[in-house]
Amino acid sequence: MRVNISFNAGPFRIMLEEFEKPFLDDFHALYKHQLTQQNSSQRLTDFRISVKAPSGLRRYYRPQTCFYFDQFQPFYPLPYSQTLPVFEWGLNWCIATQAHQFLQFHAAGLAKNNTMVIMPAPPGSGKSTLTAALMNHGWRLFSDEIVLIRPSDGLAVPIARPINLKNNSIDIAESTFPESFLSQRFKDTHKGTVALMAPSELSVRNAHLCQKPTHIIFPKYVAGSAMQVTAMDRASAVMELVTNSFNYHMQGRPGIELAVSVVDQCECIQFTYSSFDDAYAYFDSLEV
Amino acid sequence: MSTPLLIQTLRNPTHALAYSIEQWELLIRQARSANLLPRLYCIFNNASLLAQLPEDVVNHLESGYKKAQRQHQQVIWEIHQIQKAFTNTEITPILLKGGAYIHSGVTCAQGRTLSDIDILVRKADLKKAEMLLMIGGWITTKSDDYDKMYYREWTHEIPPIRHIKRGTVIDVHHNIFPILNFRVDAEKLWKNALIGQDGIGVLSLEDMILHSATHLFLEGNFENGLRDLTDLDLLFKMLDSQQQGFEKLKLRAFELGLGLPLFYALRYCQRQLNSMVPSELIHPNDVGIPSAIRLKLMDILFSNVLIPFHATSKSPLHGIAVFFLYWRGHFNRMPLKILIPHLIKKSLKSLTQRKESKELTQKPQQ
Numbered sequence: 001m002r003v004n005i006s007f008n009a010g011p012f013r014i015m016l017e018e019f020e021k022p023f024l025d026d027f028h029a030l031y032k033h034q035l036t037q038q039n040s041s042q043r044l045t046d047f048r049i050s051v052k053a054p055s056g057l058r059r060y061y062r063p064q065t066c067f068y069f070d071q072f073q074p075f076y077p078l079p080y081s082q083t084l085p086v087f088e089w090g091l092n093w094c095i096a097t098q099a100h101q102f103l104q105f106h107a108a109g110l111a112k113n114n115t116m117v118i119m120p121a122p123p124g125s126g127k128s129t130l131t132a133a134l135m136n137h138g139w140r141l142f143s144d145e146i147v148l149i150r151p152s153d154g155l156a157v158p159i160a161r162p163i164n165l166k167n168n169s170i171d172i173a174e175s176t177f178p179e180s181f182l183s184q185r186f187k188d189t190h191k192g193t194v195a196l197m198a199p200s201e202l203s204v205r206n207a208h209l210c211q212k213p214t215h216i217i218f219p220k221y222v223a224g225s226a227m228q229v230t231a232m233d234r235a236s237a238v239m240e241l242v243t244n245s246f247n248y249h250m251q252g253r254p255g256i257e258l259a260v261s262v263v264d265q266c267e268c269i270q271f272t273y274s275s276f277d278d279a280y281a282y283f284d285s286l287e288v
Numbered sequence: 289m290s291t292p293l294l295i296q297t298l299r300n301p302t303h304a305l306a307y308s309i310e311q312w313e314l315l316i317r318q319a320r321s322a323n324l325l326p327r328l329y330c331i332f333n334n335a336s337l338l339a340q341l342p343e344d345v346v347n348h349l350e351s352g353y354k355k356a357q358r359q360h361q362q363v364i365w366e367i368h369q370i371q372k373a374f375t376n377t378e379i380t381p382i383l384l385k386g387g388a389y390i391h392s393g394v395t396c397a398q399g400r401t402l403s404d405i406d407i408l409v410r411k412a413d414l415k416k417a418e419m420l421l422m423i424g425g426w427i428t429t430k431s432d433d434y435d436k437m438y439y440r441e442w443t444h445e446i447p448p449i450r451h452i453k454r455g456t457v458i459d460v461h462h463n464i465f466p467i468l469n470f471r472v473d474a475e476k477l478w479k480n481a482l483i484g485q486d487g488i489g490v491l492s493l494e495d496m497i498l499h500s501a502t503h504l505f506l507e508g509n510f511e512n513g514l515r516d517l518t519d520l521d522l523l524f525k526m527l528d529s530q531q532q533g534f535e536k537l538k539l540r541a542f543e544l545g546l547g548l549p550l551f552y553a554l555r556y557c558q559r560q561l562n563s564m565v566p567s568e569l570i571h572p573n574d575v576g577i578p579s580a581i582r583l584k585l586m587d588i589l590f591s592n593v594l595i596p597f598h599a600t601s602k603s604p605l606h607g608i609a610v611f612f613l614y615w616r617g618h619f620n621r622m623p624l625k626i627l628i629p630h631l632i633k634k635s636l637k638s639l640t641q642r643k644e645s646k647e648l649t650q651k652p653q654q
Binding site (some may be wrong): 048114250 | 598
């Protein structure tokens with residue numbers, strides 16, 4: 001159905017043109033803070049998106065959902081039950097393939113006071129869970145997937161969109177942070193079971209405040225371990241960041257120079273933990 | 289329907305300075321759908337207008353341009369790999385279309401993107417070229433015997449070959465036009481081609497224009513039609529008016545039997561893009577030029593397909609024009625006695641093969 005919902009996600013303006021009704025309530029709850037924002041500034045819509053079932057008989061037989069960026073369809077249809085995650089993944093795809101005015105790292109980003117942390121980590125390291133925890137502990141969410149760096153001043157730019165939680169971490173998040181909105185569970189996706197957590201009000205309200213990155217932390221959750229903090233050499237950190245960049249290869253020489261200057265100004269740390277309380281204490285101690 | 293905003297902008301880039309934010313957004317959407325976003329960046333850049341455009345507009349234009357620049361790097365490197373595959377042989381492949389523009393650095397390379405690299409080799413060298421490229425890692429994409437036979441017997445190319453690791457695709461041609469309806473003598477192209485020190489060649493400027501025009505106006509796919517028309521516009525601008533460049537082009541077109549596609553190229557560059565070309569270069573009573581009534585029909589058809597294929601710029605006649613020109617392209621390439629059995633065979637095969645096709649979850653990246 002046509003919904004024409006327009007909202008800002010950090011530097012981007014998005015128009016959801018068509019969507020499937022059964023997922024609309026979750027969508028509204030996840031983007032509650034963005035949708036109530038006043039968007040007075042006159043600017044163009046960056047991404048017009050539709051996620052909808054194909055017409056005809058396919059609505060009834062093993063129903064599917066299709067993602068459209070304007071009129072372009074970058075993915076094959078996925079099961080209808082995944083409509084909401086498809087919107088999230090599709091919007092990630094739009095940013096990663098269209099927004100080359102930023103250097104983009106595949107990483108989570110969070111900030112408190114003058115501390116801004118970039119957390120690159122492979123899937124399964126507990127990055128999204130830790131991101132959700134820190135956000136609920138009063139840290140400002142930049143993103144749980146894409147950290148944008150603005151070339152003109154080297155600042156990180158918040159997007160403040162829902163956090164993508166997977167499998168076991170959904171249960172943990174649900175019992176530990178009951179005050180945060182969590183969507184329904186989407187089973188059997190290519191990432192297993194997925195649920196989305198709404199960004200905090202603070203994160204969305206301050207999504208226009210860009211910040212200088214101060215720490216690059218590679219988190220690792222190891223059950224039952226004692227907390228461990230190890231300094232990491234900057235050269236390895238640069239390599240980790242650029243190999244996990246969505247668009248480093250588009251940026252040419254300025255891209256590597258920017259990546260190096262970001263790492264140069266940051267402390268680079270490997271962080272192993274098993275309890276949120278340890279993590280809160282450690283992250284809160286990172287003062288600049 | 290009024291002229292699509294993208295076409296208006298290609299005609300008069302400076303008018304864009306007065307666009308509203310809604311118009312800018314429409315322009316970007318149309319340009320993206322026509323694969324012209326990077327070229328639009330170049331047009332504004334060449335006219336020194338970029339600094340005066342809204343920031344969020346420049347972001348989209350510049351992102352498109354960065355993507356195209358990255359692709360140019362890859363194409364240059366890929367051409368180098370092709371050249372390596374032919375080292376120490378007497379085969380000197382000629383690059384066609386996008387690959388040729390980028391390799392020779394002509395203005396037509398500006399903001400040009402492509403999906404595969406086209407090369408031309410002599411028909412006698414085809415087998416050997418295919419083998420050398422296979423050693424270089426490019427393997428055929430068609431495993432079906434009928435498809436292989438179709439390409440070899442009835443077209444001017446072999447089935448596309450794809451690099452086993454990098455996934456890059458090369459189209460190997462032995463002529464610039466299918467061999468059935470009329471024959472372009474490929475030897476004449478070779479005679480004028482410019483072969484570089486590195487063993488890689490490009491067609492002469494005149495032949496480049498004629499190839500682009502032939503491809504656009506005698507075949508049947510127009511998704512990139514507007515982009516190809518802007519290619520032609522940029523190539524025409526390279527002709528030396530002092531040296532009677534257009535006269536030489538005309539003579540060459542008649543020599544190769546390609547007067548008609550050149551006629552169309554000049555006509556629609558002028559009508560769609562306001563190009564400064566001598567539209568009277570080829571007279572209506574010259575050989576092969578359509579009658580007044582037929583020309584009226586072609587005007588309607590081409591003006592409805594040489595547009596961005598975007599919902600906001602399609603007229604009610606667009607669908608039927610695309611349909612008609614698609615079939616015209618088929619008839620241009622093949623006589624009915626070959627076309628009809630081919631279509632029957634293809635539809636029967638698609639019925640039997642549908643069951644076997646695997647379900648994919650993600651389309652290959654553009």
